[in-house]
Amino acid sequence: MRGLELSGATSAPETIYALASGTGRAALAVLRLSGAGVPKILAAIVGKVPPARKASLATFADPASGEPIDRGLCLYFPAPASFTGEDCAEFHVHGGPAVIAALLAALANFPKTRPAEAGEFARRAFENGKLDLTEVEGLADLIDAETEMQRRQALRQTRGALRHKAESWRSKLLEAAALLEAEIDFADEADVAPLAREALAGLLAPVREDLVAALAQGRAGEIIREGVTVVIAGPPNAGKSTLLNALARREAAIVSPLPGTTRDAIEVHLDIGGFAFVLIDTAGLRETADPIERIGVARARARAEAADLILWLSETGAPPPADLPVEVPVWALHSKSDLDGGATPGFLAISAETGANLGLLTEKLAGFARAAAGEAESGVITRERHRRAFLAAATALDRTLAGIGGPVELLSEDLRAAIEALESLIGRIDVEDVLGEIFARFCIGK
Ligand SMILES: Nc1nc2c(ncn2[C@@H]2O[C@H](COP(=O)(O)OP(=O)(O)OP(=O)(O)O)[C@@H](O)[C@H]2O)c(=O)[nH]1
Ligand SMILES: [K+]
Numbered sequence: 158m159r160g161l162e163l164s165g166a167t168s169a170p171e172t173i174y175a176l177a178s179g180t181g182r183a184a185l186a187v188l189r190l191s192g193a194g195v196p197k198i199l200a201a202i203v204g205k206v207p208p209a210r211k212a213s214l215a216t217f218a219d220p221a222s223g224e225p226i227d228r229g230l231c232l233y234f235p236a237p238a239s240f241t242g243e244d245c246a247e248f249h250v251h252g253g254p255a256v257i258a259a260l261l262a263a264l265a266n267f268p269k270t271r272p273a274e275a276g277e278f279a280r281r282a283f284e285n286g287k288l289d290l291t292e293v294e295g296l297a298d299l300i301d302a303e304t305e306m307q308r309r310q311a312l313r314q315t316r317g318a319l320r321h322k323a324e325s326w327r328s329k330l331l332e333a334a335a336l337l338e339a340e341i342d343f344a345d346e347a348d349v350a351p352l353a354r355e356a357l358a359g360l361l362a363p364v365r366e367d368l369v370a371a372l373a374q375g376r377a378g379e380i381i382r383e384g385v386t387v388v389i390a391g392p393p394n395a396g397k398s399t400l401l402n403a404l405a406r407r408e409a410a411i412v413s414p415l416p417g418t419t420r421d422a423i424e425v426h427l428d429i430g431g432f433a434f435v436l437i438d439t440a441g442l443r444e445t446a447d448p449i450e451r452i453g454v455a456r457a458r459a460r461a462e463a464a465d466l467i468l469w470l471s472e473t474g475a476p477p478p479a480d481l482p483v484e485v486p487v488w489a490l491h492s493k494s495d496l497d498g499g500a501t502p503g504f505l506a507i508s509a510e511t512g513a514n515l516g517l518l519t520e521k522l523a524g525f526a527r528a529a530a531g532e533a534e535s536g537v538i539t540r541e542r543h544r545r546a547f548l549a550a551a552t553a554l555d556r557t558l559a560g561i562g563g564p565v566e567l568l569s570e571d572l573r574a575a576i577e578a579l580e581s582l583i584g585r586i587d588v589e590d591v592l593g594e595i596f597a598r599f600c601i602g603k
C-alpha cells in the first residue's frame with residue numbers, strides 16, 4: 158500500500174492516547190491508545206496484558222505510586238488486527254473528570270508516548286492500509302451525521318461502497334494497461350494488435366458506462382451530506398422570519414411589524430423527514446436608500462442564486478420578480494392566509510400564525526429532498542472531490558476509446574490518466590493535500 162510511505166519514519170511512531178468519548182460529566186468514558194508501547198503501558202497500568210479482543214475487568218493504577226485510579230474494563234487489540242493496524246487498547250472507566258485527568262496524567266509519563274492529534278487514529282489506520290481515503294471520509298461524515306439519511310450514506314461509505322467500486326474499475330483498467338504493455342513488447346508481431354484492441358475496448362467501455370451512470374445521479378449524495386439549501390425570499394414584511402421561526406420551532410430570527418427588520422441572512426439547520434436542510438431567511442427584497450439594508454438585499458439575492466430551492470413569500474400573492482435566478486426552482490407561497498384566505502392561483506396559502514398548511518409545506522420539502530437525492534441508496538458520490546475524480550476518469554476513458562485504433566503510446570497515456578484519477582480518489586496518490594483537510598476536521602480521539 159502506497160500510503161505506508163507517508164509515515165516516512167525510520168523509527169516506530171510514538172504511542173498516542175486520547176479521550177475518545179465526549180467531554181463533560183458522564184457515566185462512562187473511553188480512553189484509547191495506539192502504538193508499539195501499548196503492551197508495556199498495559200502491564201504498568203493494569204498489571205497485565207489482557208487477552209486479545211476480550212473485555213477484562215481491571216484495576217487501573219498509577220504506575221508511579223501504585224495507587225488505584227479506577228476500576229473498569231480494559232480491551233487489548235494486538236497489531237495488525239486493530240483499527241489503526243498498530244497495537245491498540247481501550248480503557249472503559251467512569252466518566253468523572255478526575256478519573257480521566259488521573260489516567261491521562263499517568264499515560265503522559267511513559268516514554269515515546271504523547272496525546273493524539275485530531276484525527277490521528279484514523280490517519281494511522283489510513284497509513285497502515287486499514288482504510289482508504291473514501292472510508293476515512295465516510296467515517297468523518299458518520300461522526301458528523303445529524304440526520305438518518307446522512308447516517309446511512311456515511312455508514313455505506315465507511316463500509317467501502319465507493320472504495321469497492323473504484324478498486325474494481327481500477328483493476329479492469331490495470332488489466333487493460335497490461336494488454337497495452339504486451340502490445341508494446343510484441344511490437345514486431347503485426348497480428349497482435351487488432352485482437353488486443355478489441356479486448357481493450359471491451360474492458361474499458363463498461364467502466365466508462367459505470368462512471369457516467371454514477372455522474373448522472375447528479376448531486377444526490379452531496380445533497381444528503383450537505384443538506385438541501387432553501388432560501389426564504391419575498392418583499393419586506395411578508396412574514397419570512399416568522400415562517401423560518403415556525404419551521405425551526407424556535408426564535409431564530411427577529412420578527413417585527415417594521416418592514417426591513419431582517420438584514421443579514423439567517424441560517425437554520427433542520428432535519429425534515431430524515432433529510433438535512435439549510436433554511437435561510439433573508440432581507441425583504443425592495444429598492445431602499447438605507448445602505449445597510451441594501452447590503453442585506455444584495456446578500457439575499459446571492460443566497461437565492463446558490464440555493465437548491467427558493468420559497469417566494471408574499472402576503473398579497475404578488476408574483477416573484479423576473480430577476481430571480483432562473484435555474485433555481487421557486488415555490489410561491491401566499492403568506493398570512495389567516496388574514497385574507499390567501500386564495501391566489503398557483504400559490505400555496507400558509508399562515509405561520511395559525512400553522513395552516515405548514516405541515517403540508519414540510520411534507521413537500523421532504524418530497525423535494527427525496528426527489529433531489531434520487532436513488533441515493535446506490536449513489537456513491539458524496540463530495541465534490543469524488544465528482545472531480547469520476548469526471549477526470551470518464552474523460553480520460555473517452556479519449557482512450559476515441560483513439561482505440563491509434564498509436565499505443567497515446568492509448569497508454571490516456572489510460573494512465575484514468576487510472577491516476579481513480580487512485581487519487583482512494584488515496585493511493587496525491588493524498589497530502591486532501592489528508593490535511595480531512596483529518597483536521599476530525600475530533601481528538603478518532
Ligand atoms: N396575521 C399574521 N401575521 C403574520 C404572519 N406571519 C407574520 N406576521 C406578522 O407580520 C409582521 C412581519 O413579520 P416578519 O416575519 O418580521 O416579516 P419579514 O418578511 O421577515 O419582514 P422583513 O424581515 O422586514 O422583510 C410581523 O408583525 C408578524 O407578526 C401570519 O401568518 N399571520
Ligand atoms: K418585519
Ligand SMILES: [Mg+2]
Pocket residue numbers: 397398399410411412418419438439441
Ligand atoms: Mg425578516
